[in-house]
Amino acid sequence: MPTRLAPTPLLTGLFTLLVVALPVLPGVPPFWLTLMTYAGLSAIVVTGLVVLTGVAGITSFGQAMFVGISAYATALLTTQGGLSPWLSLPVALVLSAVAAWAIGAITLRLSGHYLPLGTIAWNISFFYVLGNTDALGRYDGLTGLPPISLFGHPVLGGGEAMLLTWGFLALSLWLTHRLLRSRTGRAIRALKGGVVAAESFGVDTARVKIVAFVYAAMLAALSGWLYAHIQRAINPTPFGINAGIEYLLMAVIGGAGSIGGGVFGAVLVTVLKDQLQNVLPLVFGAQGNFEAIVFGVLLVLMLQRAPDGLWPLIVRRSVAAPPERGPAREPLAPRPAAAPGTVLLEAANLKKTFGGLVAVNDIGFAVRAGEVVALIGPNGAGKSTTFNLVTGVARLTSGAVRLGGREVTGLPARRIARLGCARTFQHVKLVAGMSVIENVALGAHLRGSAGPFRGALGLDAAEEAALFAEAESQLARVGLTACRDLPAGSLALGQQRIVEIARALCLGPQLLLLDEPAAGLRHQEKQSLSDLLRRLRQEGLGILLVEHDMDFVMGLADRLVVMNFGAKLCEGAPATVRRDPAVVEAYLGSAA
Amino acid sequence: MDATILLLLLQDGVVNGAIYALIALSLVLVFTVTRVILIPQGEFVAYGALTLASLEAGTLPGTVPLLLGLGGLAFLADCAEGRHSLDGRGLLRLALRDLALPGIVAASAWILAPMKPGLLIEILVTLAIVTPMGGFLHAVAFRPLAHASVLVLLIASVGVHLALTGLGLVFFGAEGSRTPPLSEASFPAGPLLISGQSLWMIGLTLAIIVGLWLFFSRTLLGKALIATAVNRLGARLMGIAPALAGRLSFSVAAFIGALSGVLIAPLTTVYYDTGFLIGLKGFVAAIIGGLASYPAAAAAAILVGIIESVASFEASAFKEVIVFMAIIPVLLWRSLRSAPVEDEE
Amino acid sequence: MRRIVWALALAGTVLAGPVLAQPIKIGVTIAKTGPAASLGIPQANTVTLLPTEIGGQKVEWIVLDDATDTTKGVANARKLASDDHVDAIVGSSVTPVSLALIEVAAEAKVPLISLAASSKIVAPMDDKRRWVFKAPQNDGLMAEAIAAHMAKAGVKSVGFIGFNDAYGDGWLAEITPRLEAKGIKLAATERYARTDTSVTGQVLKVMAARPDAVLIAGSGTPAALPQKTLKERGYAGKYYQTHGVANADFLRVGGKDLEGTVLPAGPLLVAEQLPEANPVRKVALDYTKAYEAKFGAGSLATFGGHAYDAQVLLANAIPVALKTAKPGTPEFRSALRDAIEGLKDVVYTNGVVNMTPTDHVGQDDRARVMVTIENGKWKLLPATN
Incomplete structure (x- = not known):
């Protein structure tokens, strides 16, 4: 499913108009305003969840805890400390952020299903700690909070509270929108395309996860602060695990992949629950308690109709919004190429065992600037494993890898990327829902420096323009400019491989590692790929490729390294290798 | 805390843990086959206990009309699912499974309930009422979502949980019930007094673990289920329909759930919403077992039970905090042991 | 116009x-x-x-x-x-x-x-x-009555088992000073959740403190579990419950383990046992x-x-x-x-x-009576204070 980051401007405009008009329209029942206030409060939390769960793929049941941390912080500060709510807001935000950072540092290490369970565990514990802490009023909670005052006027409820809430929601949406489009945002979105791919472009995925976690917690905290001062009495129940589940439910039902979906889900669930209370007694009579039942059934039905959430059905737009074009910019200055013949990559005695199985045994080779080396061999010969050993994705059992004369054995992929080594993948690892150009720009991650703050606040325009200009030029170089704004997932597999090459080039590499780049390409496409690689060689890049397509390799490579059963069979120029009896034996033997 | 108290707490923990283990086993089973994290598993437990309590009181439990309703919905869902290939015989088979079977169960419950036919028969009727619900729920709620993500399946699971809990409140009211024990006997063992009921419970838990193990390692159907879990396409090629496997796993889960309910109802008071928290602790155990391993899940369940028991002695107000914080290090340990970032196929 | x-x-x-x-x-x-x-x-x-x-x-x-x-x-x-x-x-x-x-x-x-x-x-x-x-x-009014009853019955120490929620909190806060005033020691305070399936840990802790009486602060049927567990473990002291348990389901679930339990309650619970002269009797009976x-x-x-x-x-x-x-x-x-x-x-x-x-x-004081459970029924205790 493509990630739709924002609704169309028209829809946004209409909706904004509706929200602003609601409190002043005559005949609108005042409770609608209250209801929309609650919907807005939830929507702020859910927007954070869209970033965390929908975009970064980190499922959290624990957002209610961060709402609670902030609500209790502001309650204590304003009732006992006598602070104005406006002064307690930054404290509450920072406190939640620090808590999220600390909790995230532990919890985000959890993998797979352990992570959601971890968030459940935190949230349940949080509830009982609140309920048993005297200073926090135990289960009765804290009462008598002051209302937020705006220009000396207290915001008590009704239309004012709604406008305040939706104002903050609009701010959250704007920040989130900016953040997700920024350099950090692309890194967050890249988590879904696979951690390995992100790491190999220098993204510190652990840090990016924390950023997403802290950001979501801060939005939850904003909601908690508003909640506390609109409600003016708090106790542990609204911050329990049930609330946490409900936030996630809102995100999924609306469509966790998009900001619009999050807001829609929050409004829908809030309104639905209220309307059920009005409608059901007419159907079943006043005595039953059927709201939860009907709500549960509707939830399942909606998911069956729209497993990606309802928002995508409403928006019906399959193309991710093209990123805004900044002022036209020069691409980034090209990195100096290494002098031809310099040894870029040196692999010596590589060995990898899985359990007792030797996958790669005593492999060694070198790649110099301005040459194309191909790693070939029958299926299961250990080519891809060798590739992963060189790029730091898999750990060496023994042996050494040197990049530009520097020992990189044991370094993680993202450190290797810093040394000017870029790669593509055998199984394409693009972020399917992100536009092609943004996928390519991800390759330039290391050539920018803007962090989440600059991104969210929109202070990264110049850098972004440069990164995108670079991405455009690399996309032009591989001849896919026409696909610029299409979701990467909508391209043919062969084209996706080429996009990966453009992404790799964005890193400004000296060494390019390509894993089966020609697979799935048509003849013409192979031709132009071949031309491109020749040009790159001419520019001084060193290229290592793993390939099955012999015609492609023979015409292009300067040297071949042939592997069989994890060991090196022979090495040399294509013509020499072709005549090597061992190679003939291996190929004919396995092919026959 | 002296040794006697420690022994008593351990005994209590093991008995509680046995229930968590039963729930964890069902969760693992359902997850491996369908990728659904079955939050409503706890509701099966409550339904089992409260249905038995209703029968015990000589009244027709509300779960009976629910069974008929679910059967009817499942029939419609099955017809819709098979609309392209359904012939007369197929339709008859569906009608037998979805309409006639619950009909027979409902009729026997209706006849037997006022007669108070004794605990054993009542237990059998209870199991007959709750077990088919699993398969029906799968057909109605989850089969149409077979290709959805784990997260969407999880939220659908939350939806089913909300609906079933709400129905539980309507059927059984807000107050709880208990049933008489399966066995009044008790055996002194040192300072402990071991009740026949807790022996039943642990014995049946072990029996179910062994049964599941045998089922999956020895029977063709069991192997087929595992195959579906490992590779859905492959299983389909081998002639195993994932939908059938899913339905079967849900029914087994409902059966184990109802049986757990029957087992705990004499030991404690069961409420319409008892299921959630014990389901959550079963979930904890299942996750620690990696949602894959039965023995690991069962061991984790016993561990959770013991931690809970000791915590309720040492600091009862913070019991849940202790239980849930104690699992964080376990989760970390499991995470570190599982493969690091390698999503390469 | x-x-x-x-x-x-x-x-x-x-x-x-x-x-x-x-x-x-x-x-x-x-x-x-x-x-x-x-x-x-x-x-x-x-x-x-x-x-x-x-x-x-x-x-x-x-x-x-x-x-x-x-x-x-x-x-x-x-x-x-x-x-x-x-x-x-x-x-x-x-x-x-x-x-x-x-x-x-x-x-x-x-x-x-x-x-x-x-x-x-x-x-x-x-x-x-x-x-x-x-x-x-008010919980306080009820707590007062329990403390008085305990003092009269010669209770010197009390174990408390209450809901881990606002109800349990409220009772603990109200009973603590009133017991103190009567010179009764609060020997143990344990908490449990409404849907807990076992309270063995809490019960063992309370019994280890050897109190003369146990006060269980829960509402409805969940208040029966600690009492049943105490009985099972052979606790022989006095049992007190709160007015939160006052419905028939509690008696049904608690069964014979509840015999002799003392609790304060609103007069509504035992309306027909109230003396004819009590004005509450008629209103309460009409409602019942x-x-x-x-x-x-x-x-x-x-x-x-x-x-x-x-x-x-x-x-x-x-x-x-x-x-x-x-x-x-x-x-x-x-x-x-x-x-x-x-x-x-x-x-x-x-x-x-x-x-x-x-x-x-x-x-x-007319808003509370002391009640005991006898033969599975509520029984009004004679006013003593």
Whole structure:
């Protein structure tokens, strides 16, 4: 499913108009305003969840805890400390952020299903700690909070509270929108395309996860602060695990992949629950308690109709919004190429065992600037494993890898990327829902420096323009400019491989590692790929490729390294290798 | 805390843990086959206990009309699912499974309930009422979502949980019930007094673990289920329909759930919403077992039970905090042991 | 000209019409679902028995479920105040939600009659709590009775096992100073959750402290589990429960393990055992009959009585307020508040009420009796103090 980051401007405009008009329209029942206030409060939390769960793929049941941390912080500060709510807001935000950072540092290490369970565990514990802490009023909670005052006027409820809430929601949406489009945002979105791919472009995925976690917690905290001062009495129940589940439910039902979906889900669930209370007694009579039942059934039905959430059905737009074009910019200055013949990559005695199985045994080779080396061999010969050993994705059992004369054995992929080594993948690892150009720009991650703050606040325009200009030029170089704004997932597999090459080039590499780049390409496409690689060689890049397509390799490579059963069979120029009896034996033997 | 108290707490923990283990086993089973994290598993437990309590009181439990309703919905869902290939015989088979079977169960419950036919028969009727619900729920709620993500399946699971809990409140009211024990006997063992009921419970838990193990390692159907879990396409090629496997796993889960309910109802008071928290602790155990391993899940369940028991002695107000914080290090340990970032196929 | 007159007349009817025809509206927000459903359901049932005419005015009861959730409760109260323009709000069933409703009542200037226990809801009296009244007995009143009974029975130390929620908190806070005053030691305080399947740990801890008596603070059937576990472990001391258990389900689930348990309760629980002279007897019996006629014999729970009592308070205050203002107006709500505050010697199912500006519960000793459980039934204990 493509990630739709924002609704169309028209829809946004209409909706904004509706929200602003609601409190002043005559005949609108005042409770609608209250209801929309609650919907807005939830929507702020859910927007954070869209970033965390929908975009970064980190499922959290624990957002209610961060709402609670902030609500209790502001309650204590304003009732006992006598602070104005406006002064307690930054404290509450920072406190939640620090808590999220600390909790995230532990919890985000959890993998797979352990992570959601971890968030459940935190949230349940949080509830009982609140309920048993005297200073926090135990289960009765804290009462008598002051209302937020705006220009000396207290915001008590009704239309004012709604406008305040939706104002903050609009701010959250704007920040989130900016953040997700920024350099950090692309890194967050890249988590879904696979951690390995992100790491190999220098993204510190652990840090990016924390950023997403802290950001979501801060939005939850904003909601908690508003909640506390609109409600003016708090106790542990609204911050329990049930609330946490409900936030996630809102995100999924609306469509966790998009900001619009999050807001829609929050409004829908809030309104639905209220309307059920009005409608059901007419159907079943006043005595039953059927709201939860009907709500549960509707939830399942909606998911069956729209497993990606309802928002995508409403928006019906399959193309991710093209990123805004900044002022036209020069691409980034090209990195100096290494002098031809310099040894870029040196692999010596590589060995990898899985359990007792030797996958790669005593492999060694070198790649110099301005040459194309191909790693070939029958299926299961250990080519891809060798590739992963060189790029730091898999750990060496023994042996050494040197990049530009520097020992990189044991370094993680993202450190290797810093040394000017870029790669593509055998199984394409693009972020399917992100536009092609943004996928390519991800390759330039290391050539920018803007962090989440600059991104969210929109202070990264110049850098972004440069990164995108670079991405455009690399996309032009591989001849896919026409696909610029299409979701990467909508391209043919062969084209996706080429996009990966453009992404790799964005890193400004000296060494390019390509894993089966020609697979799935048509003849013409192979031709132009071949031309491109020749040009790159001419520019001084060193290229290592793993390939099955012999015609492609023979015409292009300067040297071949042939592997069989994890060991090196022979090495040399294509013509020499072709005549090597061992190679003939291996190929004919396995092919026959 | 002296040794006697420690022994008593351990005994209590093991008995509680046995229930968590039963729930964890069902969760693992359902997850491996369908990728659904079955939050409503706890509701099966409550339904089992409260249905038995209703029968015990000589009244027709509300779960009976629910069974008929679910059967009817499942029939419609099955017809819709098979609309392209359904012939007369197929339709008859569906009608037998979805309409006639619950009909027979409902009729026997209706006849037997006022007669108070004794605990054993009542237990059998209870199991007959709750077990088919699993398969029906799968057909109605989850089969149409077979290709959805784990997260969407999880939220659908939350939806089913909300609906079933709400129905539980309507059927059984807000107050709880208990049933008489399966066995009044008790055996002194040192300072402990071991009740026949807790022996039943642990014995049946072990029996179910062994049964599941045998089922999956020895029977063709069991192997087929595992195959579906490992590779859905492959299983389909081998002639195993994932939908059938899913339905079967849900029914087994409902059966184990109802049986757990029957087992705990004499030991404690069961409420319409008892299921959630014990389901959550079963979930904890299942996750620690990696949602894959039965023995690991069962061991984790016993561990959770013991931690809970000791915590309720040492600091009862913070019991849940202790239980849930104690699992964080376990989760970390499991995470570190599982493969690091390698999503390469 | 004539057209203008017509228009004015029409406008006049439109504007005045709703006010003239407006019935008195009472909003009710209670926990029909969620953890406190065992309180909210009998309360919701009771509302169906309430009169639809008071003081010659039609009365409309609007019942909403807050699912024992604060946010929902506050939303309900705002809805009732802003959209339904109710003249009074009754609810909610538990203390935390009721505490949050205070803000809404004070903001909308609607009288609120809470159906929850804690005295924090109405004390200390301040500008906001002016609008808040409470039908059930304060926990303190009940705790007082238990402490007195314990002292008389020669209890020197007590073990406490209570809900790990606001109810348990409230009881612990009220009983602690009262036991101290009587020189009784609180030997152990243990907590458990409503749906816990085992309380063995708590029970062992309490028994290790060897108290003369155990006080269990829970509501409804969940309060039976600690007692059954204590019996199972052979605890031989005295058993006390709170008024939260007062329904037939508790007796059903607790069975023979409850024999001899002592608890304070509202007189409603043992209405037919009250002396004829007790004015509460008739009111309580009438309510019991009406309730059980509709919902089955033995279905009475004292929680429902609190909803009935809220109605009694309103029914006595509304005619007074009607003298000064029309329903649906701020003046009426204010007059109603004043009228409730001025109620004297009003008899309801749980006692006799005398409100004052500082006491918005208005009860005295007549609002509680001591009860024991004998042969699976509630039995009134003779008044000893």
